[in-house]
Amino acid sequence: MTIEPWSYDTSEDLDKTLVERLRGFPREPDLLVYSARLMAATMIRAWLRVYHRLQVTGRENLPRDGSFVLVANHCSHLDALTILSAMPLHKLHRVFPAAAQDFFFVSVPRVAIAAVVVNALPFNRQANIRQSLSLCRQLLDNPGNVLLLFPEGTRSTTGELGEFKPGIGLMLAGTRVPIVPCYLDGTYRAWPKGSCFPRPRQVRLVIGRARTYERLGRGKDSALEISRDLREAVLALACVSPASHCEPRL
């Protein structure tokens, strides 16, 4: 007579190497990766506070429960790190900045930084955009997840706010998911595209009120309207930031 066998919940990516696992998405929970991320986040927060004198306004606008999307202007690699630093530490592993798959998920060091430090979601911006948007939507179906998007699609080379791509509208039209507009000021001066090291310039983050686009139906027109509306919301926050040098193009 034998006892009943146990059932084991083996990890689905057991046969994958570490780099393959970090490259994939969604990633299985990993205590060692979470610990490394927590340590990196603590150091990055200290760095931003001391070296860049980070100032965050409007933290109270972040929804307390459920999933939501953060959208912001994009001038620098500091942008995602700054927004991550404004989130509570216990939410760190639930915030997923969408990062360009063709840039951040190519070489091993970049994969390590993107997946371990930033917890990035690989976004394919050249092909399979719909698949990437569908991945984002699935992520938001899980209550408590936060998606960080830079709807310009790339870092601005001039510091000016570019046009927002309609993908975010396609994803969120007709849904109840709150979208929180954010404005980053100073990151362009601190670490612009093409510069090797960050300079000690002040960085400010303004977090706006959340909005939803439940009333809009799905379709191209709604998508364009949402991207326009969000761009205006981000621009409006630029006025709140007292020393804006981003000089948004209207």
Added chain:
Amino acid sequence: MSPSMALSSDVFRAYAGMLAGLLIAGGLLIALLRWGLHRDVSHAWQSYTSWLVMVPLVVLAIFAGRVPVIVLFSLLAVFAFKEYARATGLYRDWLMTGAVYLGILATACVSAMYDPNLHVPGWYGLFAILPAYVISAILLIPIVRNRAQGQLQAIALAILGFLYIGWMFGHLAFLANAKEAYGYLLYLIFSVEINDIAAYTFGKLFGRHPLRSNISPKKTWEGSLGALAVSMALPWALRFSFPHFTTLELILTGLIVGITGQFGDLSMSVIKRDLGVKDMGALIRGHGGILDRVDSLIYVTPLFFHMVRWFHGLY
């Protein structure tokens, strides 16, 4: 153990030379098979490139000294436990997994620190009773959670994970504190790997009768006995590793490596077969996971350690 002691140690220099020679010979053999006999050597090449990383890594750590050896083997234990946790599903229970990681860290610290009473490297007294403290901590987790459902499985998996991968394997790191550390460590690692290779080779060449058909169908009695024969001869062939050993101790060393090395291999096969996985991970190309590489070593190390301690003491 220190770089200067390693350089002046005949045992270390002999093993470093022997291992370098074996790696070069292995490379030449693969080249001959590939370009001379036009054989498919892709799997052998994968396996060989992994050896090219693993062997220098271990030799360098042993060359660097006591603490680097403890750090390397403790890191291996951490990542080996991670593979086990991912394979068994224990990794979803953060507190249990975290408790075992802390237990492995404690094992490493106790191995690295000096005994406060005897003033010798490695606090053996605490090392020996550490499982009692770690098991107590693991048992406390469901009480703190106020949860019983499914906890027995998590407790059992965590305790096995710590005892087998953290503590039993931790004996290898503690061995770095021994007076004859170079001979013990290098012989143990070398002979266990040779035992594995011999079992595979004899099994491949002469294997007819399955050893344990329900656990590991490819292992055969012929492979097992061939490996035992090689392991019984090795203590004499490499006697310079422990010139103070008597004949009885040489026989015991051969038996421990030759028999219990295969028990270690079969024990991991039992775990893998019950879990329904082929390998415990994919970290080492051509080998599988860390656990697939060190499974025999985990079983052998504590037995060899306590044999040495019984006959000669560590210091």
